[in-house]
Amino acid sequence: NAGVTQTPKFQVLKTGQSMTLQCAQDMNHNSMYWYRQDPGMGLRLIYYSASEGTTDKGEVPNGYNVSRLNKREFSLRLESAAPSQTSVYFCATDRGTRSGSGNTIYFGEGSWLTVV
Amino acid sequence: GESVGLHLPTLSVQEGDNSIINCAYSNSASDYFIWYKQESGKGPQFIIDIRSNMDKRQGQRVTVLLNKTVKHLSLQIAATQPGDSAVYFCAEAKWGAQKLVFGQGTRLTINP
Numbered sequence: 001n002a003g004v005t006q007t008p009k010f011q012v013l014k015t016g017q018s019m020t021l022q023c024a025q026d027m028n029h030n031s032m033y034w035y036r037q038d039p040g041m042g043l044r045l046i047y048y049s050a051s052e053g054t055t056d057k058g059e060v061p062n063g064y065n066v067s068r069l070n071k072r073e074f075s076l077r078l079e080s081a082a083p084s085q086t087s088v089y090f091c092a093t094d095r096g097t098r099s100g101s102g103n104t105i106y107f108g109e110g111s112w113l114t115v116v
Numbered sequence: 117g118e119s120v121g122l123h124l125p126t127l128s129v130q131e132g133d134n135s136i137i138n139c140a141y142s143n144s145a146s147d148y149f150i151w152y153k154q155e156s157g158k159g160p161q162f163i164i165d166i167r168s169n170m171d172k173r174q175g176q177r178v179t180v181l182l183n184k185t186v187k188h189l190s191l192q193i194a195a196t197q198p199g200d201s202a203v204y205f206c207a208e209a210k211w212g213a214q215k216l217v218f219g220q221g222t223r224l225t226i227n228p
Binding site: 004044048059090105110 | 125150157158159160161162165205207215216218219220221
């Protein structure tokens with residue numbers, strides 16, 4: 001997972017608190033993604049940024065906001081955390097075009113968030 | 117809505133045997149499929165992918181098979197090793213689209 005860095009790795013929040021997950025990539029990729037992973041489930045897309053300056057909703061965007069700060073950085077914000085947002089969050093990147101096999105998404109190590 | 121799912125949530129195999137992990141998809145418009153491996157406490161890692169114009173693709177010790185008729189995808193791991201223990205996810209997309217849809221995952225455990 002080299003090249004995609006997420007912070008923090010672990011966080012405990014109280015219901016109603018806000019926080020921002022940071023993600024940075026040094027792979028010069030155009031597209032960046034935020035996924036959440038719940039126990040026994042696959043990854044679900046929250047938001048993505050196809051390129052610098054653009055963001056779009058994914059499958060489960062409610063309760064989240066994102067900012068594509070520059071080409072390298074894509075942050076995920078929880079304005080008022082809820083227990084249902086307890087999950088593992090993964091940032092990911094790719095070149096942004098399906099230009100051939102092997103062009104795939106690279107994931108960060110994950111951020112474990114617990115909302116109590 | 118359309119979804120990608122896995123037939124078996126867990127799979128146990130003997131070390132040295134071949135493993136086969138299956139995946140069913142329902143979106144007939146999907147034409148790009150990927151297998152990921154996720155070890156405990158880590159993010160998913162790319163294993164192998166295949167486009168819908170192919171039936172089979174081989175990598176190092178891994179083979180992906182695609183049966184478009186029955187919308188079925190499988191990952192074969194040859195000579196399974198302890199390091200292969202992980203959760204394996206299939207994912208689907210429309211070629212050129214940004215979004216991947218992931219299945220639930222299969223946990224592969226290796227018995228010594």
